[in-house]
Amino acid sequence: MASLCLILQRIHEAGPDLMRSAGHEVRLAGSLERAALLAEIAGARAVLTRDALVDAALMDAAPGLRVIGVHGTGVDNVDLAAATARGIPVVNTPGANARSVAEHALALVFHLAKQIGPGERAVRTGDASFKYRSALTELEGVTFGVVGFGAIGRETARLARALGMEPLVWTRRAHDPAVAAAGFAHEPDLGRLLARADIVSLHLPGGPQTRHLIGRAEIARMKPTAFLVNTARGAVIDEEALVEALRGKRIGGAGLDVFAQEPLPLSSPLVGLENVVLTPHVAGSTEAALRRTATALARQVAEVLDGRRPGHLVNTDVAPRLWPEGAS
Structure with missing residues (x-):
């Protein structure tokens, strides 16, 4: 019997195509407005979301709901x-x-x-003096701090090394064999990593354990020339503390793809700062990545709807109830 799979936010069409080929009905939600969504989700057996909230009330509005699929790694938008x-x-x-x-x-x-940004603006405004007052950085040999070592952190460290930088990794485990196994140096103390790194790149999930992990005290440990990059979750950084540090030029700059509130309000003080580059949560939005993510998600949703255990089950506590030992 076909199951209704409700997609809350548009994903690459390869995902819905795969679910349709498995015999399921696929529908894109008409609106994320609360009342409309509560009504539309009623008959859904599967809900797929990117970063739209899936809370208890939404689950209860779909009594036949059998699986929630998250497009990406972070699941802080789902009430687990x-x-x-x-x-x-x-x-x-x-x-x-x-x-x-x-x-x-x-x-x-x-x-x-x-x-790049200031230089591009200088060209457009005829500011020939930019060349003589700019302070550019060569990346060969710099210490590249990687905070978090999941798939993205590992790949970022690998690319940084390929460019001649020296990755230094911190994870939430005091002794993390995965770091050494991948051939990277491990710094078990976050404060020491922040003090040593010329660049700090964040690769952690959202949630209470990582909220404001990088706050005033942590930013104060960083070098005045260091760059802070966040492609993980906005809440990992205390945004107010970061704005203060950028305004006071206490760090070299920041590159942010994620924010405490998304989309970033035009009233945010980050918008008016010259030493920060801002992108609208698009790091994972290449054609190749969107296709891979959508098809990986569709396969797992279809697995659950077919009664099979999926490859990336987040809330593993449900497994004994749904897939008793020995079941496929």
Whole structure:
């Protein structure tokens, strides 16, 4: 029997095509307005989201809901406790966009190090003196701090090394064998990494454990010439503290693809700062990454709807209820 798969935000058409080929009905939500969505979700057996909220009320509005799929790695927009209590598996797609996000992190680094934005504006305004007052950075041999070592952090470290930088990795595990196994140096103390790094690139999930991990005290540990790059989640940085540091030129600059509030309001003080480059949460939005992510998500949703355990189950506590030991 065909199951209704409701997609809350548009994904690459390769994903819906795959689900249709598996015999499921696919529909894009007409609106994310709360009342409309609560009505539209009623008959859904699967809900797919990018960063739209899926909370307990939304789950309860779909009594036949069997799976929640998250397009990407971060699942902070899903009430995992509510899903687990209701026996609803949550799946995600770690690693599907790793290469694209890592490339974007490095693009932000290059923008800051080479002052691409200010230089481009200087050309457009006829500011010939920019060449003589700009302070550009060569990246060969700099210490590249990687905070978080999932698929994206690992790929970013690999690309940084390929460009001649020296990656230094911090993870939330005091002893993380994955770092050494990948051939990178591990710094177990975040403060020491921040003090040593010329560039700090953040690659952590959202949630209470990482909220404002980089705050005033942490930013104060950074070199006055250091760059801070965030392609992870906006809440990992205390944005107010970062604005203060950028205004006071206490760090060299920041490259941000994610923000505490998205889309970033034009009233945000970040908008008016020269030593920050801003992109609208697009690091994982290349054609290749969107296709990989959508198809990886569609496969897992179809697996659950077919009664099989998916490859990336987030709330593993539901597994014993849905897939008893020995079941496929």
